[in-house]
Amino acid sequence: MSTAEDLVESYVRFNLATEKAEMLDYLSKYGYAVIKNVASSQEIEQGIDHLWDFMDNLPDNKCKRTDSSTWGDSDWYPAPRNGILNAMGTGQSRFAWQARLFPQVKETFAAVWETEDLITSFDGVNVFRPWVNEQSWKTRGSWWHVDQNGYFEDRRQRISVQGFVAYTSASEMTGGFCVLAGSHKQFTEMSLRNELSYMEGNYLKADDIILNESGFEKRLVCCEAGDLVIWDSRTVHCNTPGKDSERDKQDPSSLLRACAYVCMTPLAWATPETLQARRTAFLHNESTTHWPHIFVSSGGKACAHYLPTNSLTVLDEESSAKGRGSTTFTQGISISQRLLIDGNIAPDSYATLVYNYIESSLGSGCNVS
Secondary structure (H helix, E strand, O other): OOOHHHOEEEOOOEOOOOOHHHHHHHHHHHOEEEEOOOOOHHHHHHHHHHHHHHHHOOOOOOOEOOEHHHOOHHHOOOOOOOOEEOOOOHHHOHHHHHHHOOHHHHHHHHHHHOOOOEEEOOOOEEEEOOOOOOHHHOOOOOOOEEOOOOOOHHHOOOOOEEEEEEOOOEOOOOEEEEEEEOHHHHHHHHHHHOOOOOOOOOOEEOOHHHHHHOOOEEEEEOEOOOOEEEEEOOOOEEEEEOOHHHHHHOOOOOOOEEEEEOOEEEHHHOOHHHHHHHHHHHHOOOEEOOOOOOOOEEOOOOOOOOOOOEEEEEOOHHHHHHHHOOOOOOOEEOHHHHHHHHOOOOOOOOOOEEEOOHHHHOOOOOOOO
């Protein structure tokens, strides 16, 4: 089993404003890239608060932010083996939406797809607990896979670039995201070797040939809190725990890893049926997989008693303008957010949609209305 002990650490980070071309070249060559400082330290602190607010209000929750002794497996919602939490409305939480609305996040995906008309996934989050005092909290590594299925000819090109906003730094101490650098170049061959690839799913396990005989380097992708990490869905990847030799550096009272997944693809790729399903998912606090333009629900609809009910009621231009200058519509959803749901705002209307909690909980740096 691969752990951080077996991985080469990658510290390459790009400034989107000055190194966009270099970032895109790196993504094409290695299948992943890190964009530095898409969120400020204040926004990161706010996001961690949103994450804990969400987890603290889950049904029958017994985990308390201020008491790490309550973070045991029986009461911990993220999957203990890999840290993923995508059910129970996570994809519509304040934490998840904050990450999607950082301007540089959309700018990055716009650079990848060469269009600003994008929609976002309603994806989940990833959380590692500190295991310095509890070895059983250590996540597992080596679940190498891809999230695209090259058995089908129309899925062999780049049609999905996944990502996450890091709310904690990633290093050999914390563990985190890892890739088989450049493996997207043998994606089709690997897909065709997979005996289950004829099925419709897009999750394929990596095989021994690509892992051990291809010559691709296994890398731990290091980043800072506030960075955006993206990767081509054809690139073999997983996450991994940190090094045993570094465990004593962990803070037993703080999350070891926290990130919000985000994936954006062109609006033009989504069918009317998909856009309608996305609107319904938003209304019912429903999460999806990482695919924005292919609707795949993940985790079902959330329970109404712990997440607010959303609204897609459109306000006219006059009401919207008044709302931006007063407290009348302080709960209103931003134009940026509605565009990422279904693109359904006429460019000359500046309409705002009522949504009962997101705008008021996100900082001014995330809400463009």
